[in-house]
Amino acid sequence: MGEQKLFFDEVTVGDEAPVLSHKLTRTDLVKYAGASGDFNPMHHDEVLAKAAGQPSVFGHGMFSMGLLGSALTDFVGVGNLTRYRVRFARQTWPDEVLSSKIVVTAKREDEGKNLVDFAVTLSNGDGEEKVVGEATAALPRRS
Amino acid sequence: MADGAASIADILKGIIGKPTGRSRVVVERGPVSLFAAAVGSTSPIYHDLEAAQAAGFDAIPSPPTWPFAMEFSGKFAEIQPDDDSGPNPLGSALGPLMANGGLILHGEQEFIYHRPIQVGDVLVSEGTISDAYQKESKGKTMTFIVSETNWSDDVTGEPVATTRFNVIHRA
Numbered sequence: 001m002g003e004q005k006l007f008f009d010e011v012t013v014g015d016e017a018p019v020l021s022h023k024l025t026r027t028d029l030v031k032y033a034g035a036s037g038d039f040n041p042m043h044h045d046e047v048l049a050k051a052a053g054q055p056s057v058f059g060h061g062m063f064s065m066g067l068l069g070s071a072l073t074d075f076v077g078v079g080n081l082t083r084y085r086v087r088f089a090r091q092t093w094p095d096e097v098l099s100s101k102i103v104v105t106a107k108r109e110d111e112g113k114n115l116v117d118f119a120v121t122l123s124n125g126d127g128e129e130k131v132v133g134e135a136t137a138a139l140p141r142r143s
Numbered sequence: 144m145a146d147g148a149a150s151i152a153d154i155l156k157g158i159i160g161k162p163t164g165r166s167r168v169v170v171e172r173g174p175v176s177l178f179a180a181a182v183g184s185t186s187p188i189y190h191d192l193e194a195a196q197a198a199g200f201d202a203i204p205s206p207p208t209w210p211f212a213m214e215f216s217g218k219f220a221e222i223q224p225d226d227d228s229g230p231n232p233l234g235s236a237l238g239p240l241m242a243n244g245g246l247i248l249h250g251e252q253e254f255i256y257h258r259p260i261q262v263g264d265v266l267v268s269e270g271t272i273s274d275a276y277q278k279e280s281k282g283k284t285m286t287f288i289v290s291e292t293n294w295s296d297d298v299t300g301e302p303v304a305t306t307r308f309n310v311i312h313r314a
Binding site for chain 1: 208211
């Protein structure tokens with residue numbers, strides 16, 4: 001069960017997924033808060049964020065992981081991930097342009113599954129890494 | 144100070160393996176579609192049953208990070224399982240740590256998927272603290288607490304997903 005979009009026999013180590021770029025807005029943070037239930041005011045209340053010494057509201061780490069997850073499923077197809085892990089490296093800020101980088105690092109077979117491993121990163125326009133991790137997808141074969 | 148440090152170490156050792164609680168969650172279409180839009184996905188599969196079925200799903204599937212958010216919309220009070228696991232051990236450890244100040248960070252997040260989570264699923268979870276330890280780094284004390292939750296299908300009992308996160312306290 002999964003969207004057939006990428007095929008195991010057509011993937012090569014070193015391949016890169018199309019880049020997903022997104023300029024972060026305060027509206028994104030309000031939408032993510034409402035959809036996830038994470039109402040930590042540091043992500044939507046500019047007055048409280050500044051009072052706490054932050055320059056402005058900042059993004060939910062899980063928004064970044066979610067955005068990078070959308071770039072992943074756009075590439076491998078919905079429903080094919082078997083694992084997705086990230087480390088939250090830095091805060092994200094409104095008006096930053098966040099871009100995904102997804103690189104194939106390995107292909108392997110395990111218990112009859114055709115697995116492809118990826119290194120995944122979300123960075124801003126200056127190349128500062130916000131979220132760094134890895135993912136694995138089980139992919140169908142074309143032939 | 145040495146006594147305080149020792150007692151935190153004891154608290155951390157004491158919470159490893161302790162349950163963090165159980166829950167039962169219903170996966171519904173509205174929340175899944177809103178969540179997919181909120182994480183920047185434009186795939187029609189998260190919104191349109193026909194598109195989902197054309198892609199091989201029985202129902203609308205959920206985005207990769209959905210398990211982290213699904214209790215918010217689907218953990219209805221009247222369907223919760225009996226839970227005698229007591230106070231959350233995460234709180235028992237973070238309370239004394241925060242008493243001396245410091246910062247709590249979401250350090251890492253991991254999902255392991257056994258099958259796609261779809262609209263209509265009823266899932267049950269059981270969580271435990273899988274690790275807790277301290278490290279000194281650049282003159283700061285870093286405390287790591289790793290929490291793991293296993294989600295399974297309420298009807299069939301089959302494993303569906305495992306979520307794991309670590310919380311870092313830095314002081």
